[in-house]
Amino acid sequence: MLCALVVVLGTFFGPDFFAIQGPLQLSVDRMLFFGVIALGTSLVLRGELKLPKLTTPDYLVGALTVWYLIRAVTGGEPPAGSSPIGTWVFYLFLPAVCYALVRVSNPTVADIQAVISVMIAVGVYIAIIGFFEARGWYGFVFPRYIGDPKVWEFFGRARGPLMNPSANGIVLTIALSFTILRGYYGSRAQATIYGLLAAIILVGIYSTLTRGVWIGAVLAIVAMYWKTTPRWVKVLGVTTVVVFGSMAAMGLKDQLLNMKRDKNLSAEDSAKSIELRPLLAIIAYEMFKDAPFIGHGFNTYLKASNDYVQQPGYDMPLEQTIGYMQHNIFLSSLVDTGIIGLTIYAWLLVRLTRSAWRLGNHDRIDPIYRMVGLGMVGSMAGYFLGGMFQDVVLMPMIQLYMLFLSGILISVYQRTFEIAIDDVSLRAPYIRNQDPTAPPLGRRSTDPPCSAGKPVGDGAFRPAT
Numbered sequence: 001m002l003c004a005l006v007v008v009l010g011t012f013f014g015p016d017f018f019a020i021q022g023p024l025q026l027s028v029d030r031m032l033f034f035g036v037i038a039l040g041t042s043l044v045l046r047g048e049l050k051l052p053k054l055t056t057p058d059y060l061v062g063a064l065t066v067w068y069l070i071r072a073v074t075g076g077e078p079p080a081g082s083s084p085i086g087t088w089v090f091y092l093f094l095p096a097v098c099y100a101l102v103r104v105s106n107p108t109v110a111d112i113q114a115v116i117s118v119m120i121a122v123g124v125y126i127a128i129i130g131f132f133e134a135r136g137w138y139g140f141v142f143p144r145y146i147g148d149p150k151v152w153e154f155f156g157r158a159r160g161p162l163m164n165p166s167a168n169g170i171v172l173t174i175a176l177s178f179t180i181l182r183g184y185y186g187s188r189a190q191a192t193i194y195g196l197l198a199a200i201i202l203v204g205i206y207s208t209l210t211r212g213v214w215i216g217a218v219l220a221i222v223a224m225y226w227k228t229t230p231r232w233v234k235v236l237g238v239t240t241v242v243v244f245g246s247m248a249a250m251g252l253k254d255q256l257l258n259m260k261r262d263k264n265l266s267a268e269d270s271a272k273s274i275e276l277r278p279l280l281a282i283i284a285y286e287m288f289k290d291a292p293f294i295g296h297g298f299n300t301y302l303k304a305s306n307d308y309v310q311q312p313g314y315d316m317p318l319e320q321t322i323g324y325m326q327h328n329i330f331l332s333s334l335v336d337t338g339i340i341g342l343t344i345y346a347w348l349l350v351r352l353t354r355s356a357w358r359l360g361n362h363d364r365i366d367p368i369y370r371m372v373g374l375g376m377v378g379s380m381a382g383y384f385l386g387g388m389f390q391d392v393v394l395m396p397m398i399q400l401y402m403l404f405l406s407g408i409l410i411s412v413y414q415r416t417f418e419i420a421i422d423d424v425s426l427r428a429p430y431i432r433n434q435d436p437t438a439p440p441l442g443r444r445s446t447d448p449p450c451s452a453g454k455p456v457g458d459g460a461f462r463p464a465t
């Protein structure tokens with residue numbers, strides 16, 4: 001729960017609220033985080049926290065953190081005023097440490113319920129103040145820095161405490177996912193209460209006025225219920241979306257592209273964000289050709305990309321991209337860290353999504369654990385859609401949210417599912433270690449759990465109610 005406290009403090013009382021300037025920018029949440037790291041390290045050294053058996057996602061989180069550090073140290077010259085090492089510390093290293101702390105703490109059912117409640121509470125609050133932002137009622141917005149008109153970027157939209165509507169939307173999508181699941185697995189009264197809370201969060205999502213956030217929220221809901229939805233509903237739903245979506249796109253194309261969102265930007269400036277994307281993709285392709293395997297260096301893009309705006313082979317205004325970051329996390333990862341970094345990053349996302357999907361859709365796992373799985377499925381949908389339109393790695397707090405929840409996911413998956421899975425390839429580690437408790441060949445997922453003859457996890461594999 002200390003990590004959850006760090007996440008909450010970092011959301012509302014991060015560097016924008018209060019910061020001590022120095023070689024590394026310190027804020028309330030970051031100082032608390034260093035204290036949590038020291039406490040966790042001491043508990044591990046004293047044997048009060050046990051290191052879990054490492055899994056593929058554990059190795060991938062470590063590999064991603066190390067490779068990005070290498071490319072931060074060995075990359076090209078960074079833009080003036082930026083620090084690749086400092087960015088790496090706060091946007092990659094600390095989230096990875098949070099992941100590790102959650103893994104060694106092995107969260108219980110009570111911990112998981114508390115974390116879900118925290119995620120929902122954060123989402124409802126920032127949805128309410130996001131509505132106030134969109135309406136211009138800044139007197140009701142707290143923390144006050146959110147409504148500071150001197151910070152002009154995204155002013156007039158629900159940018160929230162993270163000061164970015166896309167980042168705000170990802171947090172709201174995480175909260176929406178767990179809110180819907182709480183209502184689904186609760187009583188009729190709970191379904192009503194959480195349904196109302198979900199409606200409030202949806203208002204906040206709309207108030208971001210960000211197309212990627214809207215699509216991400218819809219994708220999150222669809223992904224969570226895809227397997228349990230009857231086939232005829234899926235076919236009807238997809239057909240309806242295609243037909244009416246095409247009609248709406250043809251009839252509302254100009255309105256969608258030229259939608260005025262920020263108070264300090266015109267509708268034409270808003271449309272420019274879409275026009276820039278193919279130009280940024282060309283820049284990324286040209287940069288990739290020069291450094292395909294290791295990239296140009298982490299957090300050096302704004303300076304390195306300036307050398308690629310003059311491309312005689314393209315009759316396009318590439319100079320318009322000067323000063324803009326890549327608007328796609330995969331292109332950004334490819335340009336900064338090369339094929340190596342992109343492979344690690346994409347592999348991690350695939351493994352996390354796979355674990356979440358299998359955990360959430362196993363009928364005999366306890367509902368609280370299924371909520372973890374399905375909640376992460378919805379969260380990953382919002383994160384993925386956000387990454388298709390922005391560099392989510394460099395968004396404040398987003399990596400911390402995702403790796404914090406991923407630590408819970410992998411701990412639960414390992415404790416309740418992986419040992420008793422019907423995938424016989426999981427026998428290999430037992431065989432290599434000559435462990436007699438290996439699950440027998442041909443196990444089915446409907447068989448009782450097998451771990452030295454004892455049940456696995458906190459009530460795992462109880463029939464769902």
